[in-house]
Amino acid sequence: MAEDFKGIVDRYGRPIAKAALKVEQAAPTGSGVRRHDALHPAAGLTPGRLASILRASIDGDPENYLALAEDMEERDPHYAGVLGVRKRQVSGLDITVEAAGDDAASLEHAELVREVIERDGFEDELFDILDAVGKGFSCTEVIWDTSEGQWRPKRLAWRDPRWFVFDRIDGETPLLRDGGQDVPLNPYQWIYHSAKVKSGLPIRGGIARAVAWTFLFKSFTIKDWAIFCEAYGQPLRLGKYDAGASDKDKQILLDAVSNIGVDYAAIVPAAMAVEFIKADISGSHGLYKERADWLDQQVSKVVLGQTATTDAIAGGHAVGKTHDGVRE
Incomplete structure (x- = not known):
């Protein structure tokens, strides 16, 4: 029979086996569900696909949604920036530990907590716990040090949120995906944070989740803007061929007019011709930037509760100082 902690039970009153806490419950594996293989649902994302991903996350399959949340941080510099500000604002705070009482045991317990939070890397571990700000939750595994018979946190290991699901009944209890089964998290081995x-x-x-649609619309805007910038000022390249031209000849002409804007050189058969038609672009060229900036401001409002500390707006320094109080 496994040795249990004396006088310590889990939230349900069950004894806690020491052996279970000495083994990493969610260590990465080379096969199965706990791999670091990258999913990139943001590639080619469409409104229909996004709606499907969001629905699936509620119906018990959050993997693609959590992978999308990761993609959003990597692909959108503004979102990554304001989200990082919010997390660093918390992880960089000074932590004060006060003993529960004046007795020797309380003072000893407080000193132990101070030693843990003063370790090198604790601020980074706290930053990882705050991954919940973007994704809604985070699960951090406590790796215990028992080398000399003591029980002391050695490090706090961030675990990929894609490795977890929620109980299908209450929708709130996190479960670890393990070999086709969803298992409860071991007590006293996890820090679960819901933000x-x-x-x-x-x-x-x-x-x-709140930013996902803004991310999608901005990606469309940036793509259209890139196409516009590439074509801006370039004349229309019109290729002409005789009625008797073969499919091969047509392809040669198409390749020529497609590449001439980049290579500034092309060769075509004498029977073919390339005509340049002057570009005549009208309308507001700043529409793309204005829309992208507006979408960025909506993201700033969701993440930071204000815009003046991240976006250049009228009012300058005074408005920025006022809005910075919202962040604090």
């Missing part, structure tokens, strides 16, 4: 921007289920409470 909500709205009330409701944890999987629906992260900032990424």
